[in-house]
Amino acid sequence: MNQHSVTGEIKTEITASDRANIARLIEDYRLYEGVDFLVPLEEMLAPSENKPAPLLHYQGDTLTGFAYLQHLRPDAEIEIYGMVHPDHRRKGVGTTLFEAAKAVWRQRGASDLLLVCDGALSSGKAFASAHRGAYRFSEHRMVLDPTSIKRPQLSQGQQVQLRRAEGTDVPILAHLVSQAFDSSEEEMENWITESISADNQRFYIGLLDGLPIGSLRTVSFGDLTDIVTFGVLPLYRGQGYGRQMLVAIVDLLLEEQWPGIALDVETKNANALGLYESCGFRKIRTCDYYQVPEGELARS
Incomplete structure (x- = not known):
């Protein structure tokens, strides 16, 4: 399925070419921000009958951003993990992806919609603030030693x-x-x-x-x-x-x-x-969760 917007095209059908583009975008993000993306590529692209499809934003043939939507259980909220290429920020890409994510939230009837940001980065916090996201909680990511x-x-x-x-x-x-x-x-x-x-x-x-x-x-x-x-x-x-x-x-x-x-x-x-x-688990990063208010969800 493809959706057109004033800032590009939203795509949800993932091809082999898309997978390669996503991998390159994640690497560009890592080099620019100095941290890995919050969700491993294998997890985002793992086939699932119940998981929402990733949202890809293309400007022509260039993948400028994407949003991975996590909906773990029927009674749970939808979590948005997003990324915009550094060269395409402040051009409406993130907002277009956010609007597409809101549409998925409406279709699924999930309880809430949460924006998830790396606690060490200011860009995610700024995006959540711009969309009136209310801080809800934070989680530590821990790995075993x-x-x-x-x-x-x-x-x-x-x-x-x-x-x-x-x-x-x-x-x-x-x-x-x-x-x-x-x-x-x-x-x-x-x-x-x-x-x-x-x-x-x-x-x-x-x-x-x-x-x-x-x-x-x-x-x-x-x-x-x-x-x-x-x-x-x-x-x-x-x-x-x-x-x-x-x-x-x-x-x-x-x-x-x-x-x-x-x-x-x-x-x-x-x-x-x-x-x-x-x-034996040790903290490696902290994620912040921002809840999208009903007023923002009602806007389109």
């Missing part, structure tokens, strides 16, 4: 077993995830049913004496695997079970020789941040 893992001291009868989930475990996973993240169990069941069969995703259940008390998921792109959707039932928090689950999945991923193991944590979540740091 295997030499810094502090392993928990386990007593008899306190060990959590981590088991990979199967399709028949969807109702259990839906209950665990909905309780851990205060979300609809029915929506979680539909989402997990769709996600559990993906080649690059795995769900795990934490069992204490055979009782499911927590869950987590891994999502892999290229050489990197992310630990996500990690939660423990409220009744079992603060007792070291989450640490056991985290160390268990880290050990499993290390055994599989994954070059990169990462996760994200909200900057104000001191308990989780302390847990991740003690399990």
Whole structure:
């Protein structure tokens, strides 16, 4: 699908030529800004039935910018990760992409629309401000340093077993995830049913004496695997079970020789941040999230 605008053309069908253009634009961005783009190329271009298509902005044959839209669950907001080539900034490219992203948000009926910016760069913050984005929260990106893992001291009868989930475990996973993240169990069941069969995703259940008390998921792109959707039932928090689950999945991923193991944590979540740091994860960057207000969403 192609859309024309006063500043160029928006394209959503990705060809091999587009992939090469995106890779070059990401490299230009890295050289100009001195940092990597927030989302790996493999993740942005991974095929998915439910993920919104990337939005590409072309001026003639030149790729001048793009927006990657992340919509993780039906009840979740849409996150926008965008980039404009340094030579084409302040020419309406970012605004055109933003308007196209707003159209996707309307079509999907997502809860909110968030602009995601690298906390170290002023350009993203300026764009969010120009579009009346209200600061909502920040997250640290963390990667594993295997030499810094502090392993928990386990007593008899306190060990959590981590088991990979199967399709028949969807109702259990839906209950665990909905309780851990205060979300609809029915929506979680539909989402997990769709996600559990993906080649690059795995769900795990934490069992204490055979009782499911927590869950987590891994999502892999290229050489990197992310630990996500990690939660423990409220009744079992603060007792070291989450640490056991985290160390268990880290050990499993290390055994599989994954070059990169990462996760994200909200900057104000001191308990989780302390847990991740003690399990060997180190901060490499911070992302800021800005919520687009209803008034801006209503404009077109």
